Amino acid sequence: MSSLKDTQKDFQFYLFERNEDIFSRITGPDEDFIQTRLDVYAEGYLIRLTEILRMNYPCLQRCLGEETFVEMCEAYIDAYPSTNFSVRHFGEYLSEFLIDQSFGKENLALAELAKFEFTLVSVVTASDAKTKRLADLAQIPEADWAYLKFKFHPSLKMETFNFNVADYVQNFLDQELCSELQKLKEQQSVIFWRDGLQTARFSILTEAQKFIFQSCLEDKNFSEICEGLSEFLPIEKVAEYSMNQLVWMLNNSLLSYCEASQ
Amino acid sequence: MSLPDYKYLGFGLGLRPEFYNAVIESKPKVDWFEIMTEDYLVPGGRPLYYLDQISPYYPLVMHGVSLSIGTKDPLNLDYLRQVKSLADRINPRWISDHLCWTGLKGYNTHDLLPLPYTKEALSHVVEKIKQVQDFLGFRILIENVSSYVNFKESEFSEWEFLTLVAEQSDCFILLDINNIYVSGFNHQFNPMDYINHIPINRVKQFHLAGHTQLTDHIIDTHDHDIVDPVWQLYESAVKRFGQVSTMIERDGNIPPFDDLYAELQKAKAIAAQVLELEIA
Numbered sequence: 441m442s443s444l445k446d447t448q449k450d451f452q453f454y455l456f457e458r459n460e461d462i463f464s465r466i467t468g469p470d471e472d473f474i475q476t477r478l479d480v481y482a483e484g485y486l487i488r489l490t491e492i493l494r495m496n497y498p499c500l501q502r503c504l505g506e507e508t509f510v511e512m513c514e515a516y517i518d519a520y521p522s523t524n525f526s527v528r529h530f531g532e533y534l535s536e537f538l539i540d541q542s543f544g545k546e547n548l549a550l551a552e553l554a555k556f557e558f559t560l561v562s563v564v565t566a567s568d569a570k571t572k573r574l575a576d577l578a579q580i581p582e583a584d585w586a587y588l589k590f591k592f593h594p595s596l597k598m599e600t601f602n603f604n605v606a607d608y609v610q611n612f613l614d615q616e617l618c619s620e621l622q623k624l625k626e627q628q629s630v631i632f633w634r635d636g637l638q639t640a641r642f643s644i645l646t647e648a649q650k651f652i653f654q655s656c657l658e659d660k661n662f663s664e665i666c667e668g669l670s671e672f673l674p675i676e677k678v679a680e681y682s683m684n685q686l687v688w689m690l691n692n693s694l695l696s697y698c699e700a701s702q
Numbered sequence: 703m704s705l706p707d708y709k710y711l712g713f714g715l716g717l718r719p720e721f722y723n724a725v726i727e728s729k730p731k732v733d734w735f736e737i738m739t740e741d742y743l744v745p746g747g748r749p750l751y752y753l754d755q756i757s758p759y760y761p762l763v764m765h766g767v768s769l770s771i772g773t774k775d776p777l778n779l780d781y782l783r784q785v786k787s788l789a790d791r792i793n794p795r796w797i798s799d800h801l802c803w804t805g806l807k808g809y810n811t812h813d814l815l816p817l818p819y820t821k822e823a824l825s826h827v828v829e830k831i832k833q834v835q836d837f838l839g840f841r842i843l844i845e846n847v848s849s850y851v852n853f854k855e856s857e858f859s860e861w862e863f864l865t866l867v868a869e870q871s872d873c874f875i876l877l878d879i880n881n882i883y884v885s886g887f888n889h890q891f892n893p894m895d896y897i898n899h900i901p902i903n904r905v906k907q908f909h910l911a912g913h914t915q916l917t918d919h920i921i922d923t924h925d926h927d928i929v930d931p932v933w934q935l936y937e938s939a940v941k942r943f944g945q946v947s948t949m950i951e952r953d954g955n956i957p958p959f960d961d962l963y964a965e966l967q968k969a970k971a972i973a974a975q976v977l978e979l980e981i982a
C-alpha cells in the first residue's frame with residue numbers, strides 16, 4: 441500500500457473511530473496538541489453531519505429530545521457514514537437504521553417518522569415539470585373525457601404508514617402540542633409532492649383517493665377510474681366526487697399531464 | 703459550453719439562496735457570482751430555477767467541494783459528469799475545487815482534508831487534475847485550504863506543493879487569502895513567504911473570508927467579517943498578483959446583503975488604491 445493511502449486510511453479512521461494510529465504521522469510538540477488539532481476535523485465531521493440530520497428531521501428531533509437525538513445521530517453517523525458527494529442523501533437510511541434500534545420510543549414508529557420526514561425533504565429537489573391548471577380542463581372536448589389519462593408531477597410519492605406519523609408531523613408543523621406516536625387501526629396512505637418551487641406538501645388519502653392515485657399510476661383512464669370508484673361510494677355520487685378530486689389535483693399542482701389517449 | 707477564457711471578472715459574491723430574490727429583483731452592482739456547485743447538482747426545484755433566472759445577468763463561476771482531487775480512490779466520474787452538465791447549462795467562467803481529499807474507500811466526510819506534501823501526493827494529484835481537465839476539456843482552478851495539522855512525511859511546504867501542482871498539471875490557482883492567514887497562524891509560517899512564492903500568472907481568483915480565532919489555533923468558519931490582518935494580506939496579494947477576480951465567501955451567520963456588499967466595496971477600494979485605479 442502506498443504511503444498516501446496509508447495516511448488517508450489512518451486519518452479517516454480517526455474521524456470515524458478516534459483510532460490514534462494517525463498520531464505518529466502528525467507533527468506537534470505533544471499528543472495533546474496533535475489530538476486538539478485532529479479533533480478540529482473529527483468534531484467538525486460529527487457536527488456537520490448532525491446538522492444535516494437536524495435540518496432533515498426536525499420532528500424526529502422534537503420527538504426524541506435534544507440529548508437522545510444527538511445520541512441517535514452519532515450512532516447513525518457511525519453505522520452509515522456518508523458515501524454520496526451530496527449531503528442531501530445522507531439521511532436516506534435513517535429509517536432503515538431505526539427499525540432495530542432503541543431510543544426510548546417504539547422503534548417502528550420512529551422509523552416511520554424518519555421515513556415520513558425524509559420523503560418530505562426529498563420532494564423539494566425532485567425533477568421539474570409544468571403542471572396543468574383548471575383552465576386546461578376547459579379545453580378538453582366532452583367526447584374525450586372518458587379517455588382522459590393523468591400523469592403526476594415527478595415529485596409525487598405515495599407511501600403507507602402504520603403509525604400516526606402524518607398527524608404527528610402536521611401537529612409539529614402547526615406548532616401544536618405533539619400528539620403521541622401511536623399505531624393506527626388501519627394502515628394510512630399518504631402522498632407527498634412539491635407545490636411550486638419549494639413547498640413540500642403531503643396529504644392523507646381516503647380509500648377512494650388511494651384508488652384514484654393508484655389507478656392513475658397504473659395508466660387507467662377517467663372512465664375506468666369512475667367505474668372503479670363505485671366500489672367506494674354510491675354510484676350517483678361518483679361523477680361529482682371524481683370531478684372534485686380532479687379539480688383538487690389541478691389546484692394543488694399535482695398533475696403534469698391530463699389528456700385524452702385511446 | 704463555451705470554453706472559459708479566465709478573464710478578469712472584478713468583484714463577486716457567493717450566490718446564496720438567501721439572496722436569490724434580492725439579486726433577481728434589484729440586480730445589485732456585483733460584477734459576478736460564485737455558486738456552490740453541489741447545491742445545483744439536483745434534479746429540479748428552487749436552486750436551478752433561480753440559477754436559470756440569474757445566469758443571463760451575471761458571469762458565474764462554479765466552486766465545488768467534492769472533487770476530492772487528493773484521494774487515493776479513483777475519480778468520481780458520476781460526479782464529474784454532473785459537474786459537466788451543469789457547466790453546459792450555465793456556461794461558468796471557470797470551475798474550481800480544493801487541494802485536498804474528502805474521503806477514502808467511497809466515504810465522504812464532507813470536509814476538506816489535508817494532504818501530506820510528498821512527491822507521491824504531488825504526482826498523484828497532478829495526474830488526477832490532468833484527468834479532470836481532459837474530461838472537462840478545459841483547465842480548472844485549484845484552491846489552497848485551511849489546515850490544522852502538518853504531516854511529518856511532508857517533503858515540501860504548502861506553497862511549494864501548490865506551485866508544483868499548478869505547474870505540472872497546468873491548472874490555475876484560486877488563492878484563498880484567509881486560508882493562507884489561518885494556516886500561517888496554525889502552522890507558524892509567515893503568510894508572505896506563501897504569497898511571494900506563488901507564480902503570478904497562475905492565480906485567477908482570490909477568496910476572502912472570516913474565521914473563528916481560538917486561543918491557540920484558528921478555524922476556517924466563513925461566518926465572521928474579514929479581519930484586518932487578512933485585509934493587509936489581501937493588499938500585499940494585489941501588489942504581487944495585480945488585478946485578480948476577487949470574491950468574499952460567507953457560509954454562516956449570513957449578514958444582510960448590503961453588509962456583504964459593503965465588505966466587497968472595501969476589497970474593491972483596497973485593490974484600486976494598490977493599482978491606482980479610479981473606483982467605478
Ligand SMILES: [Fe+2]
Pocket residue numbers: 845878881909951
Ligand atoms: Fe475559499
